[in-house]
Amino acid sequence: MHPFALLRAHDATAAIAAHAQDPELAFIAGGTDLLGLIKDRATLPARLLDINGLPDMARIDARPEGGLSIGALARMSDVAVHPEVRKRFPVITEALLFSASGQLRNMASIGGNIMQRTRCAYFRDEDDLPCNKRRPGSGCAARHGLNRNHAIFGWSDVCVATNPSDLAVALAALDAHVIVRGASGERSIPFSEFHRLPGTTPATETVLKRGELIVAIEVPPSPEGRASHYLKLRDRQSYEFALVSAAAAVAVDGRRLRSVRLALGGVAPKPWRLTAAEAALSGVSLDDPGALARAIAASFGDARPLAHNAFKIELAQRVALRALQIAGERA
Amino acid sequence: MNAVGQPLSRAEGRLKVSGRASYTADRRFSGAAHAVIVHSPIANGRILSIDTSAAENACALAVFTHLNLPRMNPTPKPWSHLRPHGQGHLPLQDDSIYYAGQPVALVVAATRDQAAHAGTLIQVEYEESPPIVFGRDTAKAAIDPPQFLWPVASAVGDAERGIAAGAVRIEQTYSIADRHHNQMEPHATTAMWDADGSLTLYETTQHLYGTRELISIVLGIPAEKITVICEYLGGGFGGKAYVWPHTLLASLAAKLLNRPVHLQLTRAQMYAMVGHQAATIQTIALGADKSGKLTGIRHDSISPSSMFDNYIEYAALSTRSLWSASGGIATNHKIVHVHRNTPTAMRSPHEALGHWALEGAMDELAYAAGIDPVELRLRNDTEIDPHSGRPFSTRAMRRCLIEGAARFGWEKRSPEPRSMREGGYLIGQGMASAIYTHWRWPAKARVTLDRDGSALVEIGTHELGTGTYTVLRQVAADALGVAPERVTVRLGDTRLPPSHASIGSATMANAGASVMLAAKAARDKAIELALTGRDAPFAGTKADDIYVGDGMLRLAQRNVGVTYAELLTRNGLPHLIGDGNYDPVPEAEGPKAVFSFSAVYAEVRVDPELGLVRLRRFVGAYDAGRIINPKTARSQAIGGIIWGVGQALLEQSETDPALGRFLNRNYSGYLVPSNADIPDLDVHFVGDFDADASPLGAKGLGELTAVSVAPAIANAVYHATGKRVRDLPITVEKVM
Ligand SMILES: Cc1cc2nc3c(=O)[nH]c(=O)nc-3n(C[C@H](O)[C@H](O)[C@H](O)COP(=O)(O)OP(=O)(O)OC[C@H]3O[C@@H](n4cnc5c(N)ncnc54)[C@H](O)[C@@H]3O)c2cc1C
Numbered sequence A: 001m002h003p004f005a006l007l008r009a010h011d012a013t014a015a016i017a018a019h020a021q022d023p024e025l026a027f028i029a030g031g032t033d034l035l036g037l038i039k040d041r042a043t044l045p046a047r048l049l050d051i052n053g054l055p056d057m058a059r060i061d062a063r064p065e066g067g068l069s070i071g072a073l074a075r076m077s078d079v080a081v082h083p084e085v086r087k088r089f090p091v092i093t094e095a096l097l098f099s100a101s102g103q104l105r106n107m108a109s110i111g112g113n114i115m116q117r118t119r120c121a122y123f124r125d126e127d128d129l130p131c132n133k134r135r136p137g138s139g140c141a142a143r144h145g146l147n148r149n150h151a152i153f154g155w156s157d158v159c160v161a162t163n164p165s166d167l168a169v170a171l172a173a174l175d176a177h178v179i180v181r182g183a184s185g186e187r188s189i190p191f192s193e194f195h196r197l198p199g200t201t202p203a204t205e206t207v208l209k210r211g212e213l214i215v216a217i218e219v220p221p222s223p224e225g226r227a228s229h230y231l232k233l234r235d236r237q238s239y240e241f242a243l244v245s246a247a248a249a250v251a252v253d254g255r256r257l258r259s260v261r262l263a264l265g266g267v268a269p270k271p272w273r274l275t276a277a278e279a280a281l282s283g284v285s286l287d288d289p290g291a292l293a294r295a296i297a298a299s300f301g302d303a304r305p306l307a308h309n310a311f312k313i314e315l316a317q318r319v320a321l322r323a324l325q326i327a328g329e330r331a
Numbered sequence B: 001m002n003a004v005g006q007p008l009s010r011a012e013g014r015l016k017v018s019g020r021a022s023y024t025a026d027r028r029f030s031g032a033a034h035a036v037i038v039h040s041p042i043a044n045g046r047i048l049s050i051d052t053s054a055a056e057n058a059c060a061l062a063v064f065t066h067l068n069l070p071r072m073n074p075t076p077k078p079w080s081h082l083r084p085h086g087q088g089h090l091p092l093q094d095d096s097i098y099y100a101g102q103p104v105a106l107v108v109a110a111t112r113d114q115a116a117h118a119g120t121l122i123q124v125e126y127e128e129s130p131p132i133v134f135g136r137d138t139a140k141a142a143i144d145p146p147q148f149l150w151p152v153a154s155a156v157g158d159a160e161r162g163i164a165a166g167a168v169r170i171e172q173t174y175s176i177a178d179r180h181h182n183q184m185e186p187h188a189t190t191a192m193w194d195a196d197g198s199l200t201l202y203e204t205t206q207h208l209y210g211t212r213e214l215i216s217i218v219l220g221i222p223a224e225k226i227t228v229i230c231e232y233l234g235g236g237f238g239g240k241a242y243v244w245p246h247t248l249l250a251s252l253a254a255k256l257l258n259r260p261v262h263l264q265l266t267r268a269q270m271y272a273m274v275g276h277q278a279a280t281i282q283t284i285a286l287g288a289d290k291s292g293k294l295t296g297i298r299h300d301s302i303s304p305s306s307m308f309d310n311y312i313e314y315a316a317l318s319t320r321s322l323w324s325a326s327g328g329i330a331t332n333h334k335i336v337h338v339h340r341n342t343p344t345a346m347r348s349p350h351e352a353l354g355h356w357a358l359e360g361a362m363d364e365l366a367y368a369a370g371i372d373p374v375e376l377r378l379r380n381d382t383e384i385d386p387h388s389g390r391p392f393s394t395r396a397m398r399r400c401l402i403e404g405a406a407r408f409g410w411e412k413r414s415p416e417p418r419s420m421r422e423g424g425y426l427i428g429q430g431m432a433s434a435i436y437t438h439w440r441w442p443a444k445a446r447v448t449l450d451r452d453g454s455a456l457v458e459i460g461t462h463e464l465g466t467g468t469y470t471v472l473r474q475v476a477a478d479a480l481g482v483a484p485e486r487v488t489v490r491l492g493d494t495r496l497p498p499s500h501a502s503i504g505s506a507t508m509a510n511a512g513a514s515v516m517l518a519a520k521a522a523r524d525k526a527i528e529l530a531l532t533g534r535d536a537p538f539a540g541t542k543a544d545d546i547y548v549g550d551g552m553l554r555l556a557q558r559n560v561g562v563t564y565a566e567l568l569t570r571n572g573l574p575h576l577i578g579d580g581n582y583d584p585v586p587e588a589e590g591p592k593a594v595f596s597f598s599a600v601y602a603e604v605r606v607d608p609e610l611g612l613v614r615l616r617r618f619v620g621a622y623d624a625g626r627i628i629n630p631k632t633a634r635s636q637a638i639g640g641i642i643w644g645v646g647q648a649l650l651e652q653s654e655t656d657p658a659l660g661r662f663l664n665r666n667y668s669g670y671l672v673p674s675n676a677d678i679p680d681l682d683v684h685f686v687g688d689f690d691a692d693a694s695p696l697g698a699k700g701l702g703e704l705t706a707v708s709v710a711p712a713i714a715n716a717v718y719h720a721t722g723k724r725v726r727d728l729p730i731t732v733e734k735v736m
């Protein structure tokens, strides 16, 4: 095991300062991703700063106007079963309950969840295989290797990995914001801008800068929240990352869709919002599956398959449709 | 009441669930150093240089490479189960690299984390060449291997003419992915040497004596000086029945450093430091007349082996004996040498691979001929083993088929594909049959009957999670006529009477038989005392008139009895010892062909748009002879079925074609079923006492139950969707 020093933070300002000054320091929350990455030698920080002791960062606040504020240190399991989360945004509860296992959800934090890194098997191999994310310039073994679990949207020749977080898909659909604090104060990052596309620099996955700490996630009130659903498709029925997933939230006039929020997981380097489909779906009847499918297809013109994942282009549309229909039944 | 036949719970259950069972990987010994293997990331090439200085300067106590490790003796030829190496290639002997994951250095340090860290500081420079990997292309260049376990090819009659004469013909290619055992307990060894040059190995093994013999040969130590111990094994599935490189390395390091060395493979190393189940590409051809009676069968299989061994997956083995075919049956096996470590036996080697093709093709034949799949099999059932011409000792295939179908409700099935629905889902029902080789192997045991009326069973067999402690206790209890709680079982140590490898579902029938013989020998000594000893209570009667029960000897005619305790006390004896020596004729030589049988039925629910297949119901009817303990037997069966579900729907070790290495080397990438994937499983035993199989009447069970699960599920998927999947596992993209 790679040796590291473990430090404990008691105060956010000091933690942020320590992180800003020390390029070899990493925050650790639940440790469920970071320790695995260290064991796999995908990241080798010299110092871990345990942020679990930071005050006021584990709160789950149901805002009176219908939104939510979720502290970065709130545990996945606590958020999942929170009655107001369940009521206002079933898509969040479902995304969390379909993630990982009970034990992991008890440890894992919300901040850590949206920061988790790709499950690309090349990236996570202890033997340091060609991987631009892990060692820039070493190549991408997945590009022409085994890439069933890789992207159909947003990838580059330099990296074709997907983002594995289920929660992130729901948060992207709900237009959440990530609240981060740095030396110069707080900023609020729209969720769809939080994760980056790989381009030529796949090692940088988010817009978070050194010296920035995620403090909370803000989910704005939305008329679609209650009629929402997270559909996760995977080979195994439990305890597996998504092959393809979809978060759907809808508002309706009778059986017609008034507004739709739709995002996919397992298909892109970041949660993939289907904006063109959302626009095309407005006004379509829930009773017309053909029309729903055609509207969803509007977002698939730029899908590009790899050698082993062409089926995902069709599958993702079917998953999106099914998620939409289930959300529709909840409206 | 007899103990045999009772659903007794595991003798060691409490120890296991409370974490007190002494698993080898968990055992810690004072003064032990920890060794970690550094392995090659490349699959083909040569080590140009190796720099261990940084590791030595950090925290390593010692670093061994091919440059400083003593040479070992070559692995013995021909290969034998009695001294079984996992692979012929020995670690750290020269600079060549034949597979990714091959050991290139061994680092020893005070702790495992230190050894692992020091290992990362070793710099190895390689000359790299492109690897050969197994696939449809390389399979074209497959070669005829020399014989390994059975003859490579077989021909009874003229299969080709038989097939050609058939009114209905099927010819298809079926394939299965590489798979790994993925035992929960990783392979682990602690090696320690005594001043007199004797070696004690705490080893994760399902073959104590084989390990001892092989280590003796390769390291050049007399076998008597080696003790191998394994009291509990956290899963074997065949993979721990052979000696793999790490055991040799730990043994040598302990000797060279003169202190105990503990070595445990990492999860990722479990994918190359030890064997796996090789992929197969199988071609099957069937011919049948209009009534479905088979006229000919041809079954050929190609599988990969390492560059240095000729390992064969005998996938077509069972096709030699499962169904009769009037014209003839021909089978053949070929291999391809590729850059990987040597494959090995994995539950259920040979059988669970070949049935995939044979029982899939039988389903295709059933549809092509318009005959119900159960009826088709009933029509091709046989009392004579087509391969050897011998009659089967017992073959309850008919009962398996009929009783299994009844429990499942097969008669309610509508045969047309896509004809059964539930909401948006398609429902499919499929079935398959299986035959499994029964092994007869010698074993010895000792039973000590104590003056306090308790008994001790000693035998060098293994507890792999199968229930050995419990079933041996039941067997001894009945032979002695004592309550099972009065019997203690000791196993897992080469200082005990030698038994065979715990593979091939052979432990119950063979190790069990030796325990029965030993217990009877001890009982007979007690009877002798009762007839002729001091104050002999039954003097003047005959041994045949005496029976045992409740810890007593009793006379059949009169209501008199004497306890073992009284008898031994009266004779001034502390105990009586019975030795059991079970030495059966090997299975190939007896007058009867001995096999286990099954018919299994699966119901799946398919989401046709999303391609999701979920198992909904499963019924297995098994003929494994007499069932000694219905509870542990059922546990074995459900474990086997779940194992088969993994093969059918989830498991595949993927090889990167350019890097020539298994990629998904962990539980997150290699999917085994979770509880959520498994519905209620209905296990039904139909067998009877089979005297040819074993004096206990039992035939092999554990591996049988993993066979034909995959074809039953795939046949159900066909019935649900009309899609015939011939490549395992059945993943979403093959069904949607
Ligand atoms: C076996 C397994 C299965 C899993 N299955 C799923 C699944 O199905 N779906 C799914 O979505 N996830 C899954 N996960 C991932 C799991 O959800 C994440 O590991 C977890 O959410 C990470 O949270 P953590 O608190 O443990 O993060 P850590 O491991 O502590 O940290 C992860 C990263 O986040 C950074 N970080 C943590 N907190 C902050 C903060 N407040 N500000 C800035 N940076 C921070 C750390 O520096 C680190 O880089 C699985 C994980 C495992 C091990």
Ligand code: SF4
Pocket (backbone or CB within 6 Å): A118, A120, A121, A122, A123, A130, A131, A132, A133, A134, A139, A140, A141, A142, A143, A150, A158, A159, A160, A161, A202
């Ligand atoms: S897809 Fe990205 S993470 Fe995977 S090997 Fe390529 S560069 Fe690395």
